[in-house]
Amino acid sequence: MPRRKAIVIAPPRDTSSDEAALRALYRKDPSRILPNALWKTVARLQSLECRFIDDAGSVTGVELREPGKMLIYGTRTQDPLKAASVKLDGVPTVYIHNDFVAPLAPWFDRKEAFFRLVHTGSELPLRATVPGYTIHEVNTTTELPLVATILHACYDTPTPGTDEIATWTKRPVFASHAWLWIVDRKEKRPVALGIAETDKDTGEGSLEWIQVLPAFRSLGLGTMLVQELVYRLEQKVAFTTVVGQVKNPCEPEHLFRRCGFAGRDVWWVLHR
Ligand SMILES: CC(C)(COP(=O)(O)OP(=O)(O)OC[C@H]1O[C@@H](n2cnc3c(N)ncnc32)[C@H](O)[C@@H]1OP(=O)(O)O)[C@@H](O)C(=O)NCCC(=O)NCCS
Missing domain, CATH: 3.40.630 (Aminopeptidase)
Structure with a gap:
């Protein structure tokens, strides 16, 4: 044998x-x-x-x-x-x-x-609105293919597909109230998407994906999205964090600081 x-x-x-x-x-x-x-x-x-x-x-x-x-x-x-x-x-x-x-x-x-910035929640941010655009929660049962499409349209680098995005909704930190579209009222379609998570054990919220379709940038929609997410998160957590590439031509660090994030911590990822 x-x-x-x-x-x-x-x-x-x-x-x-x-x-x-x-x-x-x-x-x-x-x-x-x-x-x-x-x-x-x-x-x-x-x-x-x-x-x-x-x-x-x-x-x-x-x-x-x-x-x-x-x-x-x-x-x-x-x-x-x-x-x-x-x-x-x-x-x-x-x-x-x-x-x-x-x-x-x-x-x-x-x-x-x-950059690694923190919003401490000591001052809840203003909730800016841009006329003609409204916030809607993503329907994470039916709209994940649309989430994948919008992510793909916002970056030059490869972005996750529907199956991978579906795994995010199974994690303990998944927060359905922190998956948000900004919808163009006239065209009746999403033009921006924000995804954040909440870790209740730590009291930490984290902004994970913040993006606006290229044709709709510099209208204030990024600010509207980040302020709304922080407002929603900080009802439930003590602080919110965000990480982003320093060398990003869209200068997201400026957007986050403008929305009340602070800090001077920078992390390096070194590869060989
Ligand atoms: C980063 C991003 C979300 C900003 O969205 P947006 O709708 O253009 O942002 P806003 O119109 O609210 O602008 C916010 C601030 O950033 C500034 N800004 C926007 N785009 C900029 C750019 N390309 N370069 C420099 N500053 C810029 C605006 O002037 C504004 O600052 P101000 O109010 O002091 O003038 C958008 O560019 C994007 O989706 N980029 C691709 C995805 C990405 O990189 N996400 C961030 C990952 S950490």
């Missing part, structure tokens, strides 16, 4: 203590600890090695490593010497705050900078 090869399935690792420590650290300074909303990292903790950085008895930072794939280094301190302890070990992708990028940058040939 042919012998069957035994398949060893490792039991899931208990990540609860890492998650608790990361959550506590993140709440103190979200934009310096991670390059993205916390839930995205928590969802991947099974595959990440966590090393917490202790500074005189208190946890000030974290190094998250997926061996052979990527490294995230986030710390509340601004001391550049702390980053000297980061061991690259040939990792091909590194996410690192602007304060610590300089010594690592020469080892990587592709570098992209991302």
Whole structure:
């Protein structure tokens, strides 16, 4: 009889203590600890090695490593010497705050900078309206193909298709009230789309996809969309975050700052 090869399935690792420590650290300074909303990292903790950085008895930072794939280094301190302890070990992708990028940058040939801003909700934003346009919630049962079409029309780079977008509606952070169209009343069709998520465990909202069809830009629709999303999110969360490419000709950082987002944190993604 042919012998069957035994398949060893490792039991899931208990990540609860890492998650608790990361959550506590993140709440103190979200934009310096991670390059993205916390839930995205928590969802991947099974595959990440966590090393917490202790500074005189208190946890000030974290190094998250997926061996052979990527490294995230986030710390509340601004001391550049702390980053000297980061061991690259040939990792091909590194996410690192602007304060610590300089010594690592020469080892990587592709570098992209991302702003990371926070809206604290201390002042709810105005809800600007543009005459002729109205806000509607996306029907996430019937309108996902239209969501895919609008995303495709707004970017030069590849965008997710309907099947991938459908998976977003199954995540615990899915918030149907934060999937919004701006509809052109005369043409009776959507011309802008905003998608945000809410992580109730952290009290964090995050703007994920903000776009206006090219022919309808610079009319104030981006502002109308972001203000409406923040208004809706901050009924339920303590703060809202957003990440975007610094070098984007549409200058979204300007749009978000105009809508009350603040901060000076920039993260670099280094690839080799
Ligand atoms: C970014 C985007 C949503 C802005 O939408 P919009 O409807 O043009 O934004 P608004 O008309 O409300 O303009 C908001 C501010 O940004 C400014 N702005 C808009 N487009 C700009 C551009 N290309 N360059 C510089 N500033 C710009 C406006 O002047 C306005 O500032 P002001 O009120 O101080 O004058 C839109 O350009 C877009 O969909 N881009 C492609 C998708 C994208 O990159 N999304 C952001 C991902 S993080």
